[in-house]
Amino acid sequence: MYFKDYFSIWDKLTPAQQDRISDHVSSRSIKKGTIIHNGSLDCTGLLLLKSGQLRAYILSDEGREITIYRLFDRDICLFSASCIMRSIQFDITIEAEKDTEFWLIPPDLYKELMEESAAVSNYTNEIMAARFSEVMWLMEQIMWKSMDKRIASFLLTEASIEGTNTLKITHEMIANHLGTHREVVTRMLRYFQSEELIKLTRGTVEIIDAKQLQVLEN
Amino acid sequence: MYFKDYFSIWDKLTPAQQDRISDHVSSRSIKKGTIIHNGSLDCTGLLLLKSGQLRAYILSDEGREITIYRLFDRDICLFSASCIMRSIQFDITIEAEKDTEFWLIPPDLYKELMEESAAVSNYTNEIMAARFSEVMWLMEQIMWKSMDKRIASFLLTEASIEGTNTLKITHEMIANHLGTHREVVTRMLRYFQSEELIKLTRGTVEIIDAKQLQVLEN
Numbered sequence: 232m233y234f235k236d237y238f239s240i241w242d243k244l245t246p247a248q249q250d251r252i253s254d255h256v257s258s259r260s261i262k263k264g265t266i267i268h269n270g271s272l273d274c275t276g277l278l279l280l281k282s283g284q285l286r287a288y289i290l291s292d293e294g295r296e297i298t299i300y301r302l303f304d305r306d307i308c309l310f311s312a313s314c315i316m317r318s319i320q321f322d323i324t325i326e327a328e329k330d331t332e333f334w335l336i337p338p339d340l341y342k343e344l345m346e347e348s349a350a351v352s353n354y355t356n357e358i359m360a361a362r363f364s365e366v367m368w369l370m371e372q373i374m375w376k377s378m379d380k381r382i383a384s385f386l387l388t389e390a391s392i393e394g395t396n397t398l399k400i401t402h403e404m405i406a407n408h409l410g411t412h413r414e415v416v417t418r419m420l421r422y423f424q425s426e427e428l429i430k431l432t433r434g435t436v437e438i439i440d441a442k443q444l445q446v447l448e449n
Numbered sequence: 450m451y452f453k454d455y456f457s458i459w460d461k462l463t464p465a466q467q468d469r470i471s472d473h474v475s476s477r478s479i480k481k482g483t484i485i486h487n488g489s490l491d492c493t494g495l496l497l498l499k500s501g502q503l504r505a506y507i508l509s510d511e512g513r514e515i516t517i518y519r520l521f522d523r524d525i526c527l528f529s530a531s532c533i534m535r536s537i538q539f540d541i542t543i544e545a546e547k548d549t550e551f552w553l554i555p556p557d558l559y560k561e562l563m564e565e566s567a568a569v570s571n572y573t574n575e576i577m578a579a580r581f582s583e584v585m586w587l588m589e590q591i592m593w594k595s596m597d598k599r600i601a602s603f604l605l606t607e608a609s610i611e612g613t614n615t616l617k618i619t620h621e622m623i624a625n626h627l628g629t630h631r632e633v634v635t636r637m638l639r640y641f642q643s644e645e646l647i648k649l650t651r652g653t654v655e656i657i658d659a660k661q662l663q664v665l666e667n
Contacts, residue, residue, distance in 0.1 A: 289585070289588070289589060289592075291589070291592065291593040292593070293593075295592070295593065297588075297592055299585075299588075316574060316575060316578045317575065317578075318575045318576075318578035318579040318581075318582060319578045319581070319582060320578075320579075320582040321581075321582050321585035321586065323585075345567065345570075345571055345574070346567060346571065347567060348567055349563065349564060349565060349566055349567040349569075349570050351567075352563075352567050352570035352571050352573075352574060353563055353564065353570050355570075355574055356534055356563070356570060356573055356574055356577065357534060357535060357536045358536075359574065359577050359578065359581065360534045360535075360536035360537045360538075360577065361536040361538075362581070363536075363537070363539075363577065363580070363581055363584070364536060364537060364538040364539050366581070366584055366585070366588065367507070367517075367539035367541075367584070368539065369588075370507065370515075370517075370584065370587070370588060370591075371507060371509070373588075373591060373592070374507075374509065374513070374515055374591070374628045375509040375510070375511075375513065410592045
């Protein structure tokens with residue numbers, strides 16, 4: 232597959248703009264666990280995912296984490312190019328959750344294209360609005376949902392992403408996704424186990440009763 | 450003052466575009482307490498504030514609230530025109546906190562301008578990025594800051610907005626700004642009073658020791 236097959240507004244660019252992109256876009260691959268972008272001082276560029284999975288999260292001064300959103304095939308990562316917009320004033324860290332292949336669009340080039348082309352700029356607006364909607368959804372979860380519901384929901388989402396009910400994940404990792412403490416997660420998972428919703432072994436959480444977890448989630 | 454003096458990219462529009470805006474923008478004034486936009490089904494239009502103060506908040510199913518951001522003179526409210534972008538998928542309510550005067554830009558017109566003009570579209574990107582940054586700031590507050598710090602910070606911000614240390618505000622209103630329960634606010638304010646940081650009377654909170662509140666906030 233070519234870049235143009237992934238970049239949905241390719242046909243709205245002029246031939247000259249298409250050439251400039253083709254000349255400057257590069258294909259990269261990174262290993263699971265790589266931190267590809269770290270805070271607002273970095274301006275890595277836009278990432279357009281071919282395959283793999285990225286996680287965007289924020290960090291507290293004490294090293295606590297919460298996952299803000301995740302990116303999959305064909306998703307585009309805008310905030311790894313925070314220097315393209317003056318008003319992006321927050322620090323985000325982006326990490327590969329799986330081995331990941333992506334195209335890297337240099338930030339200067341993208342900024343130029345946004346200034347020239349309403350199509351590129353509106354595309355950017357839609358990406359940002361989509362991320363904004365995810366963050367607002369997360370805000371609602373944090374504000375109005377109790378931790379048992381959030382953990383149930385997280386386990387079901389993970390199972391759906393991974394295509395298996397046996398999740399290789401530690402309590403610490405779950406805590407880092409949800410922005411809570413490991414102890415809180417451990418207590419809740421043990422409660423889920425006592426209710427026969429899940430089965431815990433070292434380094435795995437196995438979903439036994441997905442239906443009941445769904446009931447709990449809502 | 451004219452619309453063009455408030456709309457910072459006026460000079461980047463063509464004369465024809467300027468005329469279209471002039472023909473369709475209308476000036477409105479609303480009283481304190483008016484709900485001007487309510488959820489994603491509404492598509493009121495863009496609001497450009499001349500004077501006054503608006504509050505954007507989200508609501509839980511149980512009627513709990515949390516303030517997402519506030520708008521002052523010259524600010525522009527984008528999410529009251531959520532129909533201009535497909536990817537805006539969340540419900541926000543916008544209420545006048547003071548008597549407010551604003552210009553209303555019809556959503557269809559603005560959408561057309563965004564499609565024609567990279568300048569308008571990039572302006573929109575910057576507005577959205579600014580709101581995004583505010584929401585990320587709020588997320589950090591909620592996740593990593595304890596309620597005593599958040600209440601201290603809220604009182605100092607209010608005093609700065611209102612230009613007075615005697616705030617006409619109920620415990621319920623503070624709770625609705627911060628997304629917590631009234632009882633939590635009351636307990637904390639009584640603690641602040643016992644520490645001689647504030648003085649409580651019916652319907653007012655008076656800041657006595659702003660310096661100490663600032664220490665607490667950080």
